[in-house]
Amino acid sequence: MNYHQYHPIDVVNGPGTRCTLFVSGCVHQCRGCYNQSTWRLDSGLPFTLALENQIIADLQDTAIPRQGLSLSGGDPLHPQNLSAVKRLVQRINCECPGKDIWLWTGYCLNELSLEQWKIVGEISVLIDGRFIQELRDPSLIWRGSSNQDIHVLR
Numbered sequence: 001m002n003y004h005q006y007h008p009i010d011v012v013n014g015p016g017t018r019c020t021l022f023v024s025g026c027v028h029q030c031r032g033c034y035n036q037s038t039w040r041l042d043s044g045l046p047f048t049l050a051l052e053n054q055i056i057a058d059l060q061d062t063a064i065p066r067q068g069l070s071l072s073g074g075d076p077l078h079p080q081n082l083s084a085v086k087r088l089v090q091r092i093n094c095e096c097p098g099k100d101i102w103l104w105t106g107y108c109l110n111e112l113s114l115e116q117w118k119i120v121g122e123i124s125v126l127i128d129g130r131f132i133q134e135l136r137d138p139s140l141i142w143r144g145s146s147n148q149d150i151h152v153l154r
């Protein structure tokens with residue numbers, strides 16, 4: 001997996017103070033996409049074990065408590081991102097108790113494959129659906145268009 005940006009302290013993408021990772025790779029090609037530079041899987045930088053360890057350490061940092069991790073992109077549920085994302089979310093649930101995981105995907109809940117569901121089963125909140133420009137609503141929190149839903153999973 002590649003990624004575009006990692007923010008160790010973020011107060012915009014989800015509730016509270018968080019870590020946020022923007023991964024590479026998205027097949028949805030939404031018109032008006034805010035982040036077209038992330039569409040290609042080979043864009044950005046390799047997501048290394050060192051960065052994975054850094055995310056875990058940041059979530060464990062008691063000097064600047066984070067509520068959890070936000071995963072966005074790109075699409076963290078792109079089929080080629082699944083193994084790396086799965087390992088990351090499993091590590092967080094194991095090594096960072098009490099931290100939540102929010103994930104943004106262009107897939108709708110009813111389109112997910114079994115492998116994608118295995119990740120959804122590990123996270124706290126899923127925001128699903130493509131961005132539809134005609135349904136864009138700046139008053140919405142944590143989503144760009146009104147077709148997208150916030151699913152609180154646990």
Ligand code: SF4
Pocket residue numbers: 026027028029030032033034035036038073074075105106107129130131
């Ligand atoms: S799902 Fe998100 S990243 Fe992918 S094309 Fe749509 S708006 Fe852009």
